[in-house]
Structures are given as C-alpha cells and as structure tokens.
Amino acid sequence: MISAWRRIRRDGRRAGKKELLDGNLEMEFTIPTHFRCPISLDLMKDPVTLSTGITYDRESIERWIEAGNQTCPVTNQVLRSFEQIPNHAIRKMIQDWCVQNRSYGIERIPTPRIPVTPYEVSEICTRLLAAAQRGDQRRCVELVGKIKVWGKESERNKRCIVDNGTGCVLSALFESFATVSIEKYAGLLEDILSTLTWMFPLGEEGQSKLGSATSLHCLVWFLKSGDLSARQSAVLVLKELLSLDQRHVDALAEIEGVADALFKIIKEPICPTATKASLMAVFYMISPSSISEKISERFVEMGLVSLMLEILVDSDRSICEKALGVLDGVCNYDEAREKAYDHSLTMPLLVKKILRVSDLATEISISLLWKLCKNEQREEGGVLVEALQVGAFQKLLVLLQVGCGERTKERVTELLKLLNLYRDRVDCVDSSMDFKYLKRPF
Missing domain, CATH: 3.30.40.10 (Zinc/RING finger domain, C3HC4 (zinc finger))
Incomplete structure (x- = not known):
C-alpha cells in the first residue's frame, strides 16, 4: 500500500512538472x-x-x-x-x-510576391496587341508566358488578369494568328489555348473571336493533331465555349472530324479533366437543335452508346453523371435506342445506378429507363421483362418511398404501370421485402 502511494505521488509530481513545462512552452x-x-x-x-x-x-x-x-x-x-x-x-x-x-516547429513564412496590378495587366495587353500587329511571334510568346506565370502565382492574380479583359485580347490573338497559319504559329497558339482554359467568361467580344469559324477550325485541328497537352487545352476551351451559346455548337458540328476527335479523347483518356470536358462537349452537341440529329448519328456509328455503358461500369460520380447525361441525350434518337436495346449491360447498369451514385444520376437513369421502355417496339415486352429480371420494380418502389422530383415521380409511376403488365412472367421479389442491401444517398 505504501509503495503504491509513493508511486502515485511520484507520478503526480511528474505530471505537475509536465504541466508547468507545457505552460512555459x-x-x-x-x-x-x-x-x-x-x-x-x-x-x-x-x-x-x-x-x-x-x-x-x-x-x-x-x-x-x-x-x-x-x-x-x-x-x-x-x-x-x-x-x-x-x-x-x-x-x-x-x-x-x-x-x-x-x-x-514554427516555419519561416516566405517573402510574398507582390500581386499583379490592373495597370500591369492593361500594359501587357497593349504590348501583346502591338506585337501581334507587327507579327512578332517571339515577343507574343514571351508576353503570354508572363501572363501564365502571373496566373500560377496566386488566385488573386488570376482574378485580376481575367477582370481586366485579358481573355478578350488572347481570343483576338488566337483568331489572328490562326488566320495566317496554324502550322507556322502552332507553338504560340498552344500557349494561348493553355492560358485561355482559366480565362472564362470572356465577354461578348472575346466569345465572338474565339467562336469564329477560323478559331473553331483551329481548335479542332489541335483536337486531332496536337500533343496530349494541346488536345487537353483545346477540349477544355471548347467545353466552356459550347456552354455559352448554341450558335457555337451548331458551327462546331459542321466541322469535319470534330466528332471523331472528341470520341477518341473519351475512348483513349488523357486525364479525368479532359474526359469530363469531352463528355460535356458531346452532351452540348447532341442536345436538340437543327443539326444535332446528324452529329448524333455519327456518334452512334462510332459506338458512343457502347462506350458510355463501358464507362458506367466503373467510374467516379462526376464522370458517371456526365456519361449518363450523354446516353440520355443520344437516346432521343431511334438508332441510339436500338443500340441500347441490343447491349446486354444497358438494363443492369441503369437499374444499378438508381439510388447508388447521386440524385442527379438517379434522375437521369429514370429518364433513360422511361425512354427505352416507352419507345420499345419489340414483341412480348423484351426490355420490360429484362428490367423486371434485374430488379427495376423493387428499385422504383424504393425511390417512391425515398422521394424524388415531380417529373421523375411521374415517370416512375408510369414505368411501374408498364412493368406491372409483365410481372407474371418473372419471379419478382415481393415488394414488401427488406431493402437494406441497397446503397442509398441518405
């Protein structure tokens, strides 16, 4: 007992010393x-x-x-x-x-770089335009390089550069040098492209310059002929540009080889960022318009439906949502739906994505199921039976219980009515079953 008491007192004194030391520190x-x-x-x-x-x-x-x-x-x-x-x-x-x-453990704070000022940005833009008028490629490369360095230093610098109209100037330079010769000024044009990726929004004048026929042809040239870095920059710029105005989408769709180039970037990925940008560009191009059917047919011929389904097998949430969006858009057309009907992964994947990825992915999956089941022309309800076999009926019931948007709810209700007509052909699980095995976003 005495030894135990001494040990407690000794530990207490040590703790006191530690507290005092910690206090001094x-x-x-x-x-x-x-x-x-x-x-x-x-x-x-x-x-x-x-x-x-x-x-x-x-x-x-x-x-x-x-x-x-x-x-x-x-x-x-x-x-x-x-x-x-x-x-x-x-x-x-x-x-x-x-x-x-x-x-x-205190680290010395580095000497901060002085941030760029609006005056410096305006000055370098003026010098860029003057060098472009002289056709001085070397000087333009130096000045664009300086802008890139400023942008890398801080987000504040980027905001200052964008807010003072640099994107408009670079868009004008891109169009100007692309008009003269893409091959001759490929290095400068690539530098401008890589800088423009973080210059949006460009303003009306900049958007007009970058969306001109000359600039769009140059962007497609880089998509097809550039190295990996140039192709990535081109698709990032295209994605931003297409999101601004349908006119750019229509003009781009008329350029030969653009569908093949975008398809290749998705099929042979450069990086996740480029893949996402390519998916968004394809999505804009197949959205309903006067010429979307023609470009959609080209994508379907190349195997877009099969490629999107392959991506859905194993991809992160962002890419999954975009791939579903592309698939949903292209399935507005008969040719794409036929490809989807013939692919063995279509129904299993669409049903699997419900309530497993995100609310957006669930909504798009329901939209796709609705389009495929509603427009099926085959005998004996082949698609509906297949959907029942992979558990679509149960998933849809769970979705109604969890809750969803009004439009999605209407489609779910309609799908349940269609599926119910064929339930006697499939050994369906009772709708009152336990759904704990489902991965839900709540």
Missing part, C-alpha cells in the same frame, strides 16, 4: 499581438497597410473589401483609397520571429 510560443492580423487574428503572411495606417494580412483585407466594405475594420474610417502598401518592416520582423522560434 505556451507562453514562449504566444504570437505577439502586432504580428496578428486584426481581422483573422492569425499570424500575418503578407502584411499590408491601408491609408488609415492600420496593417492587415493582404488576404483578409482583400476579402473585406471585395465583400463591399468601404471602411477600415479597426478605425471604422471611410477609406480614401483601397491601395494596399506592403509593410516590409513588419514582414521582416515576423520572419525573424519565426526563425527565433523554429525550435517550436
């Missing part, structure tokens, strides 16, 4: 008040001073101003100017303090 580790941003109360990484003389961390004060505030958060004075002057003295003191306390 906490005291030494305390960040000086003047090193903290008055807004976030965190250690400032890029201290800047406003016209009121108060210093803030650049990121915090920029968010404050972008939210529409026009006063100094500390003094509440109206800001005469929104200019943010780097406080090099405070920044140097913070860096020295970090070095002195590195034994406590």
Whole structure:
C-alpha cells in the first residue's frame, strides 16, 4: 500500500512538472499581438497597410473589401483609397520571429510576391496587341508566358488578369494568328489555348473571336493533331465555349472530324479533366437543335452508346453523371435506342445506378429507363421483362418511398404501370421485402 502511494505521488509530481513545462512552452510560443492580423487574428503572411495606417494580412483585407466594405475594420474610417502598401518592416520582423522560434516547429513564412496590378495587366495587353500587329511571334510568346506565370502565382492574380479583359485580347490573338497559319504559329497558339482554359467568361467580344469559324477550325485541328497537352487545352476551351451559346455548337458540328476527335479523347483518356470536358462537349452537341440529329448519328456509328455503358461500369460520380447525361441525350434518337436495346449491360447498369451514385444520376437513369421502355417496339415486352429480371420494380418502389422530383415521380409511376403488365412472367421479389442491401444517398 505504501509503495503504491509513493508511486502515485511520484507520478503526480511528474505530471505537475509536465504541466508547468507545457505552460512555459505556451507562453514562449504566444504570437505577439502586432504580428496578428486584426481581422483573422492569425499570424500575418503578407502584411499590408491601408491609408488609415492600420496593417492587415493582404488576404483578409482583400476579402473585406471585395465583400463591399468601404471602411477600415479597426478605425471604422471611410477609406480614401483601397491601395494596399506592403509593410516590409513588419514582414521582416515576423520572419525573424519565426526563425527565433523554429525550435517550436514554427516555419519561416516566405517573402510574398507582390500581386499583379490592373495597370500591369492593361500594359501587357497593349504590348501583346502591338506585337501581334507587327507579327512578332517571339515577343507574343514571351508576353503570354508572363501572363501564365502571373496566373500560377496566386488566385488573386488570376482574378485580376481575367477582370481586366485579358481573355478578350488572347481570343483576338488566337483568331489572328490562326488566320495566317496554324502550322507556322502552332507553338504560340498552344500557349494561348493553355492560358485561355482559366480565362472564362470572356465577354461578348472575346466569345465572338474565339467562336469564329477560323478559331473553331483551329481548335479542332489541335483536337486531332496536337500533343496530349494541346488536345487537353483545346477540349477544355471548347467545353466552356459550347456552354455559352448554341450558335457555337451548331458551327462546331459542321466541322469535319470534330466528332471523331472528341470520341477518341473519351475512348483513349488523357486525364479525368479532359474526359469530363469531352463528355460535356458531346452532351452540348447532341442536345436538340437543327443539326444535332446528324452529329448524333455519327456518334452512334462510332459506338458512343457502347462506350458510355463501358464507362458506367466503373467510374467516379462526376464522370458517371456526365456519361449518363450523354446516353440520355443520344437516346432521343431511334438508332441510339436500338443500340441500347441490343447491349446486354444497358438494363443492369441503369437499374444499378438508381439510388447508388447521386440524385442527379438517379434522375437521369429514370429518364433513360422511361425512354427505352416507352419507345420499345419489340414483341412480348423484351426490355420490360429484362428490367423486371434485374430488379427495376423493387428499385422504383424504393425511390417512391425515398422521394424524388415531380417529373421523375411521374415517370416512375408510369414505368411501374408498364412493368406491372409483365410481372407474371418473372419471379419478382415481393415488394414488401427488406431493402437494406441497397446503397442509398441518405
């Protein structure tokens, strides 16, 4: 008993020493008040001073101003100017303090790069246009490269570059050099494309330049002939462009080889980002329009239905949703539905995706089932029987219990009526069964 008591007292003294040590560490580790941003109360990484003389961390004060505030958060004075002057003295003191306390795990904050200003962006755009007029390819490459470097430095730089019309200038340059010779200026055009991927929205003038016949032909050229990086940039730009105006979709569909190029990017993936962009581009092109039927027929001939079903077997949520969307769009046409009827994976996959991926995937799967079952012209309800065999009736009942949108609910109800006509041909599981085996999004 005595030895046990001594052990407890000894452990208690050690714990006390540890608490005192931890307390000392906490005291030494305390960040000086003047090193903290008055807004976030965190250690400032890029201290800047406003016209009121108060210093803030650049990121915090920029968010404050972008939210529409026009006063100094500390003094509440109206800001005469929104200019943010780097406080090099405070920044140097913070860096020295970090070095002195590195034994406590404090890392020295790097010297921040001065963000690009609207004036600098306007200046480089002016020089770009002047170099383009002279046909100075080398100078244009240098200036576009500088814009890319600025964009990589920070999201703030990207916003500044986009907000000051750089996308419009680059779109004009792209059209101008593509008009002269795509092969001759391929390197410059590829640099412009890779920069344009994060320049949207472009504004009406920029959209007009990039959506011109010359620019679209150049984009398709890169889709077919460029290296992997160029093809990825081209499809990302196309996806953004097609989402803006149906006229661009119609103009692109008229260009020979565009369907083959997009199909190849999906079939032989470059990266998930390019695959998603290609799926969206195909989706826009097969959406109902004056020429969508023609381009849809071409996609079906190449095997789009089979390819989408193969993607659905094993893909992440985002790609699955887009593949279902493409399949739903192309199945508005008889040829595509015939391909879907003939494929052994169609019904099992569509039924499987209900309540397993996302609400959007469920809605699209129901839309597809409805189109295929409603438009079937075969005898003895082949598709309906197959749907029953893979458990569609039970899944649809569960979906009604879980809840769904009004339009989807109407289609589910109609599907249940159609399926019910053929239930006596299949050994269906009783609808009151336990559905715990289903993976539900709730």
